[in-house]
Amino acid sequence: MKKIRFILILISFVFQVAAQSNLKNTDILEIEINPEITHQTIRNFGASDAWSTQFVGKYWPEDAKQAIAKLLFSKAIKSDGSPEGIGLSAWRFNIGAGSAEQGSESEILDEWRRSECFLNQDGTYNWDKQQGQLWFIKAAKQYGVETFIGFVNSPPVFYTKNGKAWSSDGSRANLKQEYYKNYANFLSEVLKGVKQKTGITFDYVSPFNEPQWAWECCKQEGSPWTNEELFLVTHEIHKSFIKNKISSKIEITEAAKIDYLYTAADKPNRGNQIDYFFNKKSEGYLGYLPSVAKKVAGHSYFTTWNNNTLINTRNALNQKRQEIDPDLEYWMTEYCVLEDNKEIRGAGRDLGIDAALYVAKVIHADLVYSNASAWHWWLAISPYNYKDGLIYIDKNKEGGQFSDSKMLWVLGHYSRFIKPRMRRIDVNKKVETNVLVSAYASKDEIVLVMVNIDETDKKIMVSGVPKSYKLEACYETTGEAFVNLKKRFQTCKEANVLLPKRSLLTCVFENQVD
Template sequence: MDRLTGAPPRIRLALGSGAAALALTGTLLGAAPAVTAAGPVPAEVSPHAAQTIDNIGASGAWWPNDLARFSPDVQARAAALLFSADGLDLSSYRYNIGGGGTGVTTPERAPEDFLAADGSYDWNRDKGGRTFLRYAAQYGVEDLIGFVNSAPAEWTTNGKSCGGHLKAERERDFAGYVADVTAHFRAQGVKLDYISPFNEPTNSFDSCGQEGMLVDVAQRDDIVRAVGAALESRTATRATGIIADESSSTDGFNREVPQWLAQPGTARYVDKLAHHTYNNPGDGSLAQIGEVSRTFGKQPWATEICCFGKGGTGWNKEYDPTIDNALLMSRIIYKDFATAHDSAFHWWTALSNKTGVDPATGAAEKNDLGWNDGLIYYDENYATTGNQKLYMTKRYYALGQYSKFVKPGAVAHNVTGAPAGVEVTAYDHNGRWVVVVNNHNTTATELALHFNSKAGALKPQRAVRTSATENWAPAAAPVVHGSTVSSTLPARSITTYVLGQSGDDGAEALAGALQGQHSGKCLAADGSSAWIASCEAGSWSYDRSGALRAGDGRCLAPVGGALGLAACSGAPEERWLLNANGQVVHEASGRCLDVNGWDTAQGTRVGLWTCTGGSNQTWTRV
C-alpha cells in the first residue's frame, strides 16, 4: 500500500456522550468527514464491539542462539526491553521448539532439539531459547507459545530440518515429543499456553537457510489431531491450546483452512486460527480471514510479518530503522485489527543481526543490504568484534504504542470516518479507552473523534507519542470542554491516548442513509428483500447491539435466504460490523453487504457476498 501524504483537513477531536442520535449529515463509515461552517463532523467510535484482543507479541527465533553467547547483563537488558513494563510489556512470546538444525546453513537458525540419539531427552540443550522463555515467564507474559518450524530431522522424509515432510508413520512420535516438551516446561514452572505444530506449511525451505517443514493440506488435520490427543494425555484436561495453520499468506489461509479443519474430529483441537500476511493482502483478502474463522467459530490471529519497506507494506529487502518503516508496521497492525478483526498481532523476530552494514557506524541509517526483520538489532560479527551493543529501531517503539497499552481483554471498537492519511483504533478496557492514532500525513492533523459506546465522563490520563524525533515521549493531553476534546497530531507520528471513564450515560446510535460508493444509491429494504434506491428512501440507525435498524424499528437480517427486515430479537444474525474502509460485515457469516453484479440500477438487489474490497461493497452515511 502506498504511503499516504498531503495536507489533511483540520478538524477537532471530539468525545461525546448521551442518548441522542447523530445528525444525518455525519459520516457513518468510509470517506473522511467534511468540514462545514458549523464545524467538522467527527470520526465515530462504533457503539458495537468488534472483537476482544488476546495478546500482542513477537518471536524468539533465532536470535536467542546468538545471545546465549552474550554477557548475562546484555541478556537481562534484552529481556527487559521485551517483557518489562518499562519495555514493550509484550503479552505473548513465541518460543521456537527446534528441530535440531540438521542441514541448516545459517548457524543461529539451527536451534537444538531435545531428542537424544537413544530416544531419551537432553533438557540441557537449547540454552538460549530456554533462557529467554524463562525470562518471559518470570516477567509474567500472558501467553507463551511454542511453535515448530521442523520436526526432529530423523522423522522427516529427507533426514534434514529443512525441505522435507514429516513422515506419516512418525506423526504420533512427533506429537508425543511436542507434548513431552510442553510437559517438561510446565514442570519447570513455565506453562506453554499454546502450541503451533507447523509453521508456513507450504514453504519448502529447501535452500536450508533456516528450518522448515512441508505439511500438505491432507496431513495438517492428522498432525493437529495427533498433537491434540497427545497434549490431552499428559494432563487431566488439555491445558495447552493449539493454533494453526500459520499460512504464509492470507490467500493460502482462506483457501486451505476450510479443507483440513472440516475433517472429522479436528476442529475441537484448534483454539485459534493463525495466519501470516507476507502476501501484502488487500482489504478483501483480510476481511475473508474473518469469514473463514467465523465459519468454524474460531478467532483469527495474525502471527507473523516482517521484511517490508521502500515506502510500502509489500516484501522488500531493506534496513530502515526510521519512522518511515515504523509507520508502515503500524499500518499493518491497524489493518489486522480493523479489517481482519484479528485478536492478536505477533511481529516476527524480536531481535535481528541483519543490519546489512557495520551497526557501530551505520545502525541509524537506511540501506538496501539489510532486512526489516527485527525490532532490535545486534552485530552479526559480535564473535570477532566483541560488540554486544543493542541497537533500537522505530519499529520497536511503534509496536510499544500498542503492546504497552492494549492489553489482553481489551475490546476493539471500529472507528469510521477518519480523515485521509489518519488511521485510528480504539479499545475499551477496565473502565478506560485506549486510542492509537497513526498520522501518515506530512503536516500536522487535527482529529475529531466521537465516542458512541459507554460514553460516561471522560478524562485524559496519558498521551504517548513516537515520531521522527520522539520515542514514547509524553505528549500533550487532549483538552476537554464538555463533550469535546481538542488535540493535534504531529506529522508522521503514532500517538496513544489513554482516557479514563466514569459512569455510563448509555450508548448513542449512528444514524443516516447508507450510500453505496459504486452506485451512488442508498440501501432500502422491506420484509423480504433489500435493494438500492434513491437516498430519500430512508435512514438507518446502528446501535450498541450491532443492529442496523430501519425507520420502522425492524432489523436488517437474512430472511428466507435473502436480506430483509425482521422484528429485532437480539439474535447473532442481526449483528453487523462497520469497517473503517466502508465494508459493512455481517458478523455471523463474515460476509459483506454487496450490491449484486456491480449494478447501479434502481432496485438492484443487495445481499451478502464474500468480501472483495470492491466499491460495490463500500458504503458511507449521507
C-alpha cells in the same frame, strides 16, 4: 525602504492567514468513538524468539540481556512518564529440530538459523538445551507476559525422511509416517519438560509452521505439509495430549499467507484451511477435538501492497471466518517486511519512522479489516541487514551493541496500552484522510490509536467518549530521535490533540467511576 518593508510584512501576513485558513479547512479531523458497537476481543500482542536469543540469552552479558528484555516486556514507567518498554503480552518459543547439533552437516548455511533440540538421538531428553531461549522465556514470565506459544518449523531430525531439518521434495511433510506418534509424543515431552524447567505452561503449540512453502535446502529449518497430513498428525497430537494431560491447545494453521486460509490459491492441497479444518461438513473437520484451539492463524506476508490488496484480502478472510464459524478467532502470528514494492523493500535496516509507519499500516489493517484478536511480529531480535527486527544486534555470539527501532515502538502503541481482553470498538472519521484510527475499550479504559501517514500535522477533535472517561495521557512516536512513546503532558487537558505529521499517537482515557 519603508515601502519595501511594509510590502514584506503584508506578504508575510497574507501567508500566515492562508496557512491558518488551510489548517482550519483541511487539517482538522473529528473522530467519533462509539463504545456501544464492539468487535473482536483482543488476546495479545507478541513476537518470537527465533533465532538470536539462542546466543544472546546464553552468551551475552547480563546487563545487555536485561536491557533487551526490558525493551520487549517491561510495563514500567520512566521518570518522564513514558513507558520503558512495549509490554508484550505474548511470546513465541521456537521448538528446535536439532540442526544446530548437526553443525555444517545440517547444510543450513547460516549458523544463526540452526536450532538445538531437546531430544537426543537415543530417545532421551536434555533440558539444558536451548538455554538462551529458556532465559528469555523466563524473563518474559517475570515481566508479566501472559501467553506463551511453542512453534515448530521442522520435526526433530531423527524423525525426518532425509535426516535433515529441511525438505528434499518440497511438497509433502518431511516426517516419516511411522514417526507420526513419535512426533506427537515429542511435543508432549517438550511441553512437560519446559514447564518443569521454567514453571511455564505453553498455552498453545503450533506444530506446522507455514506448511505451504517448500522449505528446501538450505536457508533454515522447515517442512511443507498437506492438509491431509495435518489432519492425521493432529489426531496423534490430540491423543498424546489427552494421555499426558497436556492443557496446551493445538494451533492447526500457521498459513504462510492469509489467502491460504480462505482460498486454495496456488496450493490446492495446502490451502483453504478455514473450510477444510473448521467446516463441519469437511472431511478434514477438526473443530470438535478438545485439544484443538478454536482459532486460525496466518501470516500477513505478501498481501500488504497496494492498499486495495491490503484491505480486500483481509475483508475476504474475515468474511470466510464468519461464514464458517463466527466464534472462530483469527490470530495474525507472524510478520516483518518481506515484500518489495513501490513503497518499501525488505532489504536494509531502517530504524526510522518510514518502515515503522508501513508496519503500523499493516497492524491497523489486520486489526480493523481481518478482525485479528492477536498480532505477532517475527524476529524480536535480529542480527540481519533487513527490516525483520524490533531490536537489532551485532551478529556476534558473545556480545555486542544493540539498537531499538521505531518498528519496536510502533508495535508498542498497541501492545503497551491495549490490554488482553479489551474489545475493539467502533470509530467514525467525519472526513476520509490518511489518518488510521482504531479504538479499544474495557470497563477501566478506552485506548485510541492514531497513525498519521501524511506529511502534515492534524488537529484531532475526539467525541463520543463517555462522560465518566477522562483523558489520562497521550503518547507519541515521531521521526525525531528518542521520541518513542513519549508522554505528552501539554495535550491532556481536553480531548483535542495535535497529531504530528508522519507519527503515531495513542491516547488513554481512564474511567473515573469505580
